[in-house]
Amino acid sequence: MNRFHALAPLALAALMAGCATPTANPPATPAPVSVLKDKDAARRAEFDTALSRWHGASLAELTAKLGKPTTVTRRGDGSTVYAFTRAAPTDPGTGQSRFACTVSYVVDDKTQRVQSHGMAGC
Incomplete structure (x- = not known):
């Protein structure tokens, strides 16, 4: 197996941990929305590459x-599309998941090889 294949599950775990972990001391001044969007776009692009x-x-x-x-x-x-969903623990107050990420892989039925992927909520 290619050594990079091992990175995708780690990237998913890191992504989920980063989004699900509350900050003990949030910054006094939030970052501008444009900065947050740029960081989110960069994170998604890195995850997509993995x-x-x-x-x-x-x-x-x-x-x-x-x-x-x-x-x-x-x-x-x-x-065939094989989807893998990971979710953060549910909020005890609402009973809803705080975060869910679904990664889907399209696999050719004849060759049983991954052709492409997609992601939602990540």
């Missing part, structure tokens, strides 16, 4: 590293 390293990997490698997919959806074009 996920793209799975392209060409086998389904067996993918599931060995990420575990059982949350959902599996067959498509009519000869491919």
Whole structure:
């Protein structure tokens, strides 16, 4: 397995930990919205690059590293989408998840190789 394939699960874990961990002492002056958007865009681009390293990997490698997919959806074009969702613990007050990230991989049914990926909520 390519050494970069190991980075995607770590990137997902770091991403989730960073978003789910409350700050003990928030800054007195929040950063401007434009700065936050730039940082978020850079973080998403870095995560997207890490996920793209799975392209060409086998389904067996993918599931060995990420575990059982949350959902599996067959498509009519000869491919299947394997989605993996990770969520932060729920808010005790509302019962809703504070953060959820879904990464989906499109796998060719014949070759059993990852063709592409997508992400939502990450």
